[in-house]
Amino acid sequence: MGDLQVVGGIKKLNNQNYNTWATCIESYLQGQDLWEVVGGSEVTQPAAEDVNGVLRKWKIKAGKSMFALKTTIEEEMLEHIRDAKTPKEA
Numbered sequence: 001m002g003d004l005q006v007v008g009g010i011k012k013l014n015n016q017n018y019n020t021w022a023t024c025i026e027s028y029l030q031g032q033d034l035w036e037v038v039g040g041s042e043v044t045q046p047a048a049e050d051v052n053g054v055l056r057k058w059k060i061k062a063g064k065s066m067f068a069l070k071t072t073i074e075e076e077m078l079e080h081i082r083d084a085k086t087p088k089e090a
Helices: 018-031 035-039 051-071
Strands: none
Touching (some): 018 051, 035 051
16 A cells, blocks of 8 residues: 555655645544544543443543554654543644
């Protein structure tokens, strides 16, 4: 596949293609029901008890979102989000 990435065939983010990448990654994340996690509108508060698995479900979505973000950017850009703990931070 060369320059194309596994996640939805999205070309990796570099210093010259932000607008195209942002449009494609947003559409991909919306299609995967992950956009709210990245945008920060779907958040969860740490709780002593995970009622109905809400925290677990959020962690799964957050993990999928982080994977999509980290695998669709060039290595030199990765250092900017490497230490992010949540998709919103990234």
